[in-house]
Amino acid sequence: MNSQLPILVLSGVSKSFPGVRALHDAKLTLHSGEVTALLGENGAGKSTLVKILTGIYRPDAGEILIDGKPQHFNKPTDSWGSGIAAIHQETVMFDELSVAENIFMGHMPRKKFGLVDWSLLHSKSAELLKRIEAEFSSDTILKTLGVAQKHMVEIARALSHNARIIIMDEPTAALSGREIDDLFDIINQLKSQGCAIIFISHKFDEIFKIADRWTCLRDGEYVGEGAIKDVTQAQLVKLMVGRSIDQVFPKHNVSIGKTILEVDDLSNATEFDGASFDLRQGEILGFYGLVGAGRSELMQALFGISKAGRGTVKVNGNIVKIESPSDAITAGIAYVPEDRQVQGTFQPFGIRENITLPSIAHHAGRNVISYSSELATTRKFGARLSVKASSWEQRLNELSGGNQQKVVIAKWLATKPKILILDEPTKGIDIGSKAAVHEFIGELAGEGLAIILVSSELPEVIGMSDSIQVMHEGKFIKRFSGAEISPEAIVNAASGGAH
Amino acid sequence: MKALAKNREVLLAVIVAAIVLAVGIRAPVFLTGASLVNVITDTCFLFMLTLAQMAIILTRGIDLSLAANLALTGMAVALVSRAMPGVPLGLIILLAIVIGAALGSVNGALVAFVGIPPIVVTLGTLAIFRGLIFLLAGGEWLTSKDMSEAFLSFPHANLLGVPSLIWIAGLVIAAYWILYRQTQFGRGLYAIGGNPTAARYCGINIPRQQFIVYTIAGAVAGLCGYLWVARYGIAFVDNAQGYELTIIAACVIGGVSIAGGIGTVSGALLGALFLGVIVNALPVINVSPFWQMLISGFVILAAVIVNARSERPIGKLILASARKLERKA
Amino acid sequence: MSDMQRYHVLDRAPFNLASYLLRWESILVMLLVAVIVINTAISPYFLDIYNLSDATFNFSEKAIIALAMALLIITREIDLSVAANIAVCSLVMGLLSQMGFGTPILVFAGLAVGATAGAVNGALVTKFRLPSIVVTIGTMSLFRGIAQVVLGDQALTKYPSALTSFGQGYIWPGVPIPNSFAIFLILACIFAFVLHRTVIGRQIFAIGHNPTAARFSGIKVENTRFWLFVMTGLMAGLAAVLLTGRIGSTRPNIALGWELEIVTMVILGGISIAGGTGTILGLVLSVFILGLTIFGLSLVNIPGIEIAILIGLLLIISIAIPIMTAKWRGRT
Known part of the structure; x- marks a missing residue:
């Protein structure tokens, strides 16, 4: 469905820890302007894959191509250069620091002698916040913000790396219904700007609402991919667990007492x-x-x-x-x-x-x-x-x-x-x-x-x-x-x- | 919250000023320029070491060996001065900084690269450094007669009417201010203490930063070691005994959170100044210096209670919406 | 993958010699044997029963405090004010003694003051939720400050002979076991039993592993910690009674710096500063290792301050080795 060159191709990636094979010959393909749902049970290898893409783990085997060029990530900063950024399950940021510092921690703009260029830092942050229509200023101290607003700071942080590939690991876990809608608006906006998004969620209604494609992992191995519009929830569940699970809840015949x-x-x-x-x-x-x-x-x-x-x-x-x-x-x-x-x-x-x-x-x-x-x-x-x-x-x-x-x-x-x-x-x-x-x-x-x-x-x-x-x-x-x-x-x- | 932190510092400044004035009313001599300069000069060591300690506490660490480092380095340069009275002063100061940094880097390496809890490491090196002083000098006390004229006179020298000790402390304070406020390294220290996992994800090399922070603190302690020995004209095993706790007390009074990630240069300096004023004011108003410990104990406890209140998290989502509702009503 | 099938689960993990030998206590036993062998080789006076029994005077009081401190550290707290607490206890005993009170009153006062000071720490830490390291640095200043203000540069030296002969004495004429050492051994047995065999001991470990989950499991976390602070204070009071009797005087700098030696004993004993793990056996072994090392070195005329170097090194190395072997094992 997408004829242009994929933005990211990951193939043959394996990673083992002592006694555990976390990933084996995994693959993943992303196109710009699309949201790809990464599916799998807990322990299927999703978070290992994310950590490899963000340079936190080094794969034992396999290659990562971005725009057709092979990449080698040794530390978290390496993946930024390739335009990959991740937003983690819980907002993991710095409560005592300002929004601008949170956005640019690790890559602050600097002047002579390595001193922080505060005015550039704040103007760049303001620009990013405007892009996602955030209504707070860049010098707000983070701990005064709510959970949803902190999420926006994380997204701004991802954008600050000029990220073209954004990984969202259960981003809706702590959000309410309205806030999820706001998040989806931002995701759609990012799509239209040409970003590729990896969306990880356990909630199928969200996946069917926001994702364009899916890729599924099971026991650390790739088991399939395709367009969201061509599958049903039951088919996806079957792929994830390797058998069909009847979503039957065991309602016992119970006599209700006093x-x-x-x-x-x-x-x-x-x-x-x-x-x-x-x-x-x-x-x-x-x-x-x-x-x-x-x-x-x-x-x-x-x-x-x-x-x-x-x-x-x-x-x-x-x-x-x-x-x-x-x-x-x-x-x-x-x-x-x-x-x-x-x-x-x-x-x-x-x-x-x-x-x-x-x-x-x-x-x-x-x-x-x-x-x-x-x-x-x-x-x-x-x-x-x-x-x-x-x-x-x-x-x-x-x-x-x-x-x-x-x-x-x-x-x-x-x-x-x-x-x-x-x-x-x-x-x-x-x-x-x-x-x-x-x-x-x-x-x-x-x-x-x-x-x-x-x-x-x-x-x-x-x-x-x-x-x-x-x-x-x-x-x-x-x-x-x-x-x-x-x-x-x-x-x-x-x-x-x-x- | 920022305003609250600032208020705290203003409050502390007001308290310090009130003490100075109150003592001045009892004993006007305390308010003379010379006396006040003397208070500041006396507190210079505490200014420098408090800022050094703050960097470590920001990263959720602690250094109990700073005073022992100071005493050991002081003894080492005093011995050098006795053995080779002709060594130029610049070289002595450089040597003190290098020895101090080397000692600090031992702490840094054990904390950052081996991963031993900082309190354990520095408890150990505290004992080792003190022991090394004895080993180095064979139990001897070095007094001013063992040190060269140049060695001794430097801390008492004046430049533009201001004691050299104040100049040096000023430089160290300025350097730390730039580090904390104007560099990504310094902002990173807050990030490490605030949320180590997130800091790592941001590409901050935590072990490297920890190592550097302990090493710099060691260098500052080393510099203070020379200045201390030269100013007081004595080097012995128990020099600056117990001073490590005074340094930590100054941090706590100044609002540096022992849990990491919170603290300002101005707060730490005010904390140090507070203790410095107390130490110098007591004899002026004829209170026995034995009161000093008791008072600082009270102040540490008061400060930590105040800190804990301002550090409380401000409430959850629902609280925010409840507050909004209240405002609407 | 069917979860409904029953699994076969053993009651205990199969016996594994290596894991026994790698236990901290086993390493400490080997270290203790090495200390004894080396000291015996160096000095002919080391294995003399009377010398050894005299050597226990130097560590029994600290070791008594270390027992309670171990429990406190297991629950993730610490008390750095114990040595200053001794000063206050000894001060009160000295003042009462000058007023002519007898030994029973002095002993009671020492214990009561110690426990009260511990309660002050405990209340500050648990009621205000403050970090114990800062609180006890504060109370350390406070307690020591009280002793300094009252005593200045004076000393109290008038004590009833019952107290001094108890502090310096042996459990039975001719039996070379000092009272303080006997008290330590009895308390060690009691602490070991409480920590490893009773409900309160299990709860102490649970608090150290996970204070939040402990609260959610119905354990009164803050309450337990409060009483452990009181216990630590009480032990400091007991140590003050013994020490005051032994040296027969009270100066403001009595027991100066003991807190660091006590914490060293506890940590070397394998009690993790991060909470949750440790045994009383490990602590007792560590007390003997440190005590005999210091005694042995002093026999060959090495001054105490140089022994500090060795103890500092021992502390760091003993913590570093398990961490580094764990890292090394993780890599391969």
């Missing part, structure tokens, strides 16, 4: 307001909303991480005072947090120590820990979640993301909770593990556990939940159940639309 959790008018000053709901045994209550809707903050208040200003929480009809996570655990509440690495796991601990930590008091008579009691619990819950490991003492950092998530869920089940809060339980894990986690959530509900499922993935929330509570800017909009549940109605409510 009310176990009643939350009344829970509010804090800034993040959520007037949260009232109840939850019954065996019920899965989905929480849906955009980033910033206050879902995680509400859950964390429920779990005692932060304080709610007013409101009451009742478990089994009794008012409970939750001022710390240990109060919540005692009350029978467990919380699988959103950020697995930072909030959920102890990487240097083994599986056993991770699983038994929140319930450690149950494994100790008079504070002395019993190893055999720990081991029994670890075996029980580790096996129940099909954790794949060489031994129960294996350190967590040696496990895959999906297996780590299973360990985190196991550690909370070991506290024998009555109410399980799952905050984005399948974020960033591969499709195979995802299905296993979904299956397991269904099973738990079947056993009478009351479950709150916070998720930003609409199919997941709709597929798993008995009813769905939608939040918008800290407020409860509506609780949908039964026939009311439809993607359109929920998205509409989540974006603050009329209902």
Whole structure:
């Protein structure tokens, strides 16, 4: 479909790390003025490929041609000269420095004696900001900006290298609906200016909206490419996992029991307001909303991480005072947090120590820990979640993301909770593990556990939940159940639309 | 935020001025030109070393060996001066800078290229440097009679009515100001401390920058080593003992964040000046110098509490929108 | 790829001799043996039981503080004010002694002042969320400053004989084990048990590995850290009681510079300054290595300040070697 010479051709690229073959004979072709979606499960080699293109890793074999000329990148700065720039998953910049310094860090314009040319720096920055229609000035200190604005600074930064190839690695992860639209406007503008864009996202709706072509990797190998308009989501998923996955959510036939959790008018000053709901045994209550809707903050208040200003929480009809996570655990509440690495796991601990930590008091008579009691619990819950490991003492950092998530869920089940809060339980894990986690959530509900499922993935929330509570800017909009549940109605409510 | 940082510095400046005035009211002699020049001259070492330390703290490091480096280099050049009284002064100063830089580069190499935590490295080199002083001089104390006339007189010399020590400190301050404010290297130090991963992605060579920063700090400590020995006319094992903590205290008081990435030249200088004024003011108002440590302890704690308050992140997306709503209402 | 199938998972990793030999504690044991062999070869007086027992006087007080400091460092905090804390404890004991109070009151006062000073550190660090390295540099100045202001260039030397004979004494007449060393050994056993076998120990490691996840797992992170600061202060108080009794006097520069020696003991013992890892066994071995090295060198008349060079080198090399071997292994 594009007859002109490709701007970038990457072929035969391989990269291995001790014990891992990250990429093998990978290829990728980019044309200017096109957005190419780079697809693949976690661990398929996408980020390795990005790091090779940006000069952070050196490939073991293979070549990179730009405009037909071979390139050799030894360090991050080398790739800039070839017009490649990357925007990373989370904004990784310098909060204390000005916007202009953030844009030009590493390649500031200089005068005599190597001194920074501040006036040129600011005028160039202003020009770039204007090009993407940013409304803040170049001497703003970065930390005063919001997430979406920081993204614009990253894009300006990419443009400052005269980048013709821009890599966007999950750029929408932290953005709200409106901000995503703004980002897509900028992408379209960059396309029209002749940039080639690599777009990495796990969200298919975005891929179908913005991408022109796709390239798919699996287990570090190239498995295909083509035009977006010629494929369906099901075909892409099949290519990514190497088999077809029915997006079937295991809705068990569950008899919903008595009310176990009643939350009344829970509010804090800034993040959520007037949260009232109840939850019954065996019920899965989905929480849906955009980033910033206050879902995680509400859950964390429920779990005692932060304080709610007013409101009451009742478990089994009794008012409970939750001022710390240990109060919540005692009350029978467990919380699988959103950020697995930072909030959920102890990487240097083994599986056993991770699983038994929140319930450690149950494994100790008079504070002395019993190893055999720990081991029994670890075996029980580790096996129940099909954790794949060489031994129960294996350190967590040696496990895959999906297996780590299973360990985190196991550690909370070991506290024998009555109410399980799952905050984005399948974020960033591969499709195979995802299905296993979904299956397991269904099973738990079947056993009478009351479950709150916070998720930003609409199919997941709709597929798993008995009813769905939608939040918008800290407020409860509506609780949908039964026939009311439809993607359109929920998205509409989540974006603050009329209902 | 920038305004807040500036306010902090203004506040600190006002406090320093208030102390100077208050002491002046009790003892007017403190406000004479000669006395004030003396305060500044006395604080010159702290000015220079605080800026050197700040560069390291900006990169999330710390150097506990600066005072030991100062003492070791001071002893080394004093020994050279005794052995060869004819060595020209310029050469002595150059030698001091080179020895100091060499010692600093040991720290730099261990931190940057081996990857040992800075506090461990400099704790070790602190002990090693102090031990080397003893080894070098065989436990001897060198006093002014062991040093040549030229060696001793330089720090006391005046140029255009201003002591040479102030001139040198001025040069070092100017050089550091240019480094911090006007070079990509200096801005890069803020970037490294603020977000090391992002700094690496920006093509900043972090180990190289760390190595250079420790080496320059060593050079400054070496220069101060000569000046210290010459000014006070004594070189011994315990010279400037404990001064490393005074330097860090000046940084903290001046608003340099120990977590890296935050700090200004003017703030650091004010922090140093504050401690310098206290040290010099106490004897003037007949307060025992034994109070000095107690006061600086209080001030460090006060400063770090104030710093922590201004460094708090300002809130998330939702807070911003809530604030907008408030404003609309 | 089916995740629903059950995997076979071993209870423990298979025994691997190399990984045992490469453990930090194994390396420390070898180092300790080397220190003993070399010292015995150099000096005939080294392996004398009475000499050795006298040598323990020089490190037992520091080692007692190091036990608590190790726990603190495992939770990613540090207390540089311990030596200054000793000065304040000793000061209060000295003043009370001059007023005529007896040994029990003095001991109690020493411990209470130490714990209180630790609580001040702990409160500043945990309530205000301040970096402990700066806070304790501040309180170090503050505590030492108090001692200086009160004492000036004077010294307090009037102590009851019960206190001095305890500080200088042995557990039983004729048994060459000093009281301070015996206290250290008993405390080491208690600390090892608490750290490695109890709930609180597991929680201390968890905090060091990941404070956020520890909080999310129901651990009272700040509370635990606060009490560890109090514990470290209490140990400094105990060290002050022993030291004051041993030297029978209080000067403002008492225990000057000890904080760095104590931190060196802890780090050489394999307790990571980044938190999360370390064992009490490693610390005890490191205490013996440092203590015997200093003792051995002093037997052959090498002055203390030169021994500092060796200890500095030992500290840096002992940290550098594992880092460099890890890097080297990563490359091949």
